[in-house]
Amino acid sequence: MESKQRSAIHTFDIDNYLNHIIPRARFYLLPKPISHWFGYRAPPKGEPKAPVPATSVLLVWLFSFLGAFIGIAIIENVFRNLPLLGGHSVPLVIASFGAAAILEYNAIESPLSQPRNLIFGHFLSACIGVGITKLFLHLPEARFEELRWLAGALAVGAASTVMGITKTVHPPAGATALLAATTPEVTELGWWLLPLVLLASALMLASAMLVNNLYKRFPLYWWTPVDLSKPTKADIVKAKDVEKAGSGSSIHSASDAGLKQNALPLPAGNSSDAASTRRDQSRLDTTSKEARNIRTDPELKIQIELDRIVVPDWMELSQWEAEVLEGFQIRLRASTGN
Structure with missing residues (x-):
């Protein structure tokens, strides 16, 4: 036993x-000019076509620059115009999305950059980071400041484990959990960090779909390659x-x-x-x-x-x-x- x-x-x-309760993506039902931007490619008909030539490395560098610039710029300008959340000011950007931009525009074929990992990785890590920090906030303020390092370490460790269990590993999301515990500006947001993370993830995913599908296919899948x-x-x-x-x-x-x-x-x-x-x-x-x-x-x-x-x-x-x-x-x- x-x-x-x-x-x-x-x-x-x-x-x-x-997997048995996750519905299949239905983007193939959309018109081709629309489904293309969601990463769907129709299977080739007739004789197999010749392999597509490898994308020029200069083109990859160009689009990785444009994508990262556009993605972060969109998030920053949306955050700038958000109202106060529970009396707390919204930061210009959540720093972990700078690292996420490298994955989403420079390593678009990696499983770590697919939508499931981007969205759920950041969201679950934010939940864990805020939850652990809230527990530490029950300590006296001076004691909490002394133990921020411990809260941050626990948050990253727990986030890593949960992402592994849920198959949502996204390295920049570890920074999201860390920021919730160690950065006062983010700590003050408390649970308001969760909607901000979801909003930033959605904006980055949308911009990545627009930029990356100009020269490659993104995403390769939404939930699983199966x-x-x-x-x-x-x-x-x-x-x-x-x-x-x-x-x-x-x-x-x-x-x-x-x-x-x-x-x-x-x-x-x-x-x-x-x-x-x-x-x-x-x-x-x-x-x-x-x-x-x-x-x-x-x-x-x-x-x-x-x-x-x-x-x-x-x-x-x-x-x-x-x-x-x-x-x-x-x-x-x-x-x-x-």
Whole structure:
């Protein structure tokens, strides 16, 4: 029982609980001139087109400058014209969005810069930073000032953990939590920081969509790279199943069953002995593979095909790893019009 609990913790993935209730983005229903700015690209029809030439590095630098300049300028001017919030003046800008601008305009293909991470990363971090600071404010004022450093450290640590659990990691959001605890101007805002963070995130996302889609695609996805339109997203099978069943091999869903179908069977005996045996066998198998030919041996290859993904028998995938492979399969299908 204890072993099962540890396994559940080690393999926990919040998307296993959320993806089935998150609706698929419906931007494909909009006219093409509009859906383009939301990052939607229609799959190519007919014969696959030649690969698009790489974007000039000078163009990337130019748009990263324009995007960062425009994004921050919009936030600053909106904040300048906001009324007092609960009697508190609004800062010219929340400093953490300067770092966010680098991600949103210079690393637009990174998972860390996608809308889910930008919006929820900052919002959750602001909640944590304000909440921890409010607890420290129950101390006498002089004592609170002495312990600001501790409140800031706790806020960043807790924000990092929560972003990791919720798959919303956004490095600049750590600064949002830190500012709530260590910067008096932001501390005075209290819970008013939350709507400001949401507003700044929305403005930055909107400007990033306008600037980045002039020369590239942004965002690559809104919630997850996995296709949410189907209950099963990728057919992940073991190499031995392909050999036995050929092209008619039965398929397994990596998302619906948490990859349990693809796991190696446990040997007889108690769970700890079985886990130890599996680790030992994995090490032996890995050692024996060193002398094999990686080009021809199916035990040393991952194959991504239009209708399935084939992984070696000895390899067990986490949910995150399965999603990465599914993302490549989606791109492969899109390039062939499937």
